[in-house]
Amino acid sequence: MALATAVGAASFDITAGTGKIDLSEELAEVIRLDNTALLNRVGAGGFTATQRSHKWNEDKLNPNTATLNEALDASETAIDVATDHGARFAVGTLFKFNERNKTEVCRVTGVSSDTLTVERGHGSTDGETHADQATIIIIAHTKQEGWKPTQEDWTQERTSVTNNTQIFGMGITLARSRQEIDHAGIASEFAHQTAYRLKEIMRSLDSSIINGIKSAAAASDSDYGSMGGIIEYASGSGGNVTTTAEDLTEAVTNALYKDIWDDSGGALGRGFILVGGALKRVISTFDQAYRRTDFDTRSVGFTVERFLTDLGFELEVIVDPWMPDDIMVIGDLDRVKVGPLQGDTMAAEMLAKTGRTIEAMVTGQYTCEVRNATSAFGIHRNLI
Secondary structure, eight states: OOOOOOOOOOOSSOOTTSOEEEOHHHHHHHHHHOTTSHHHHHOSOSOOBSSSEEEEEEOOOOOSEEEBOSOBOSSOOEEEBSTTGGGGOOTTEEEEEOOTTOOOEEEEEEEETTEEEEESSOTTOOOOOBOTTOEEEEEEEOOOTTOOTTSOOOOOOOEEEEEEOEEEEEEEEEEHHHHHSOBTTBSOHHHHHHHHHHHHHHHHHHHHHHHOOOOSSSOBTTBOOOOOOHHHHHTSTTSEEEOOOBOOOHHHHHHHHHHHHHHHTSOOSSEEEEEOHHHHHHHTTTTGGGOOOOTTOOOOOOOOOEEEOTTSOEEEEEEOTTSOTTOEEEEEGGGEEEEEBTTOSSEEEEOOOBTTEEEEEEEEEEEEEETTTTTSOEEEOSBO
16 A cells, blocks of 8 residues: 655644744744653754755774784784774874783784784783773874874864654544534643643654664655664664663663763763653662662652763663663763754644534654764663
């Protein structure tokens, strides 16, 4: 069956022909009152898209880690690193290996693709053995007096990331008599229906920010445009993705945050843990062993709203009803933004009047940005 052609328009209690009423403020109020959802923390006006395929630029720092691509004895001076990691080094670079009880520092004397020629046991350190796939920590790129950057270019090009805008809309059809008669406790049937459709659209927008899958194209005659969400962007190639089937514990949470901390070069701005109801109940038992109650306590109940990582950084725990029960996402709220296509904020608009029927729609077109998704976010699937 072919996809239907999209149509729509809507309004609060207005007469036909009076046009479009902006509901962006009403949407913001609905979001504000629903304080359990991710959309409440993010808002819906972080930016304005100008095209249906919305683009943003991302900057990044030059990496200060690399991966060893062979096992080393204590004297080998030709060291292989992972593909494309050789560009992270220059003549004069000092580095060490992030392994337990290892102190050796090496100095690079030559770089050929992903093979480094090095001085082993630089300075006061001695040569040591190192395991394949060990993490290399780049200490600094030392320079000679009078150094000129003729052979080094550390410029990082900004990368362009895209997401599609997505049309949200719900129709309303009322017999004219239904609108005109008195309703107990309801001043206007049309206003009442519009308010509830707005809540349903907010629910869909919130779920799309989390679970949305980006369509191959922004929109066409044969396809609708859909936006990608946090789960899709955080699961991108090279991201901090764990799929191990295991219980959610403090150690598992700390390990995922450590991966993000390593990739992003430090703490997150407004760090958060995003989970559904099932995993939120697990998180709320993290401190269970340390809880105490008085002998005359008449009511008991505990929850965990913030998690302090073992690196000393605090994460807000956000529980969202549309988050899958087996997935945890850790990220930065400062890097998640939601915004409308210009001129297409949430609005209500009447359709052309036909007979004794009132027809309208509530609609708007939105997308989201998930910046630095593969470095400043992490996702753990298959949790219990």
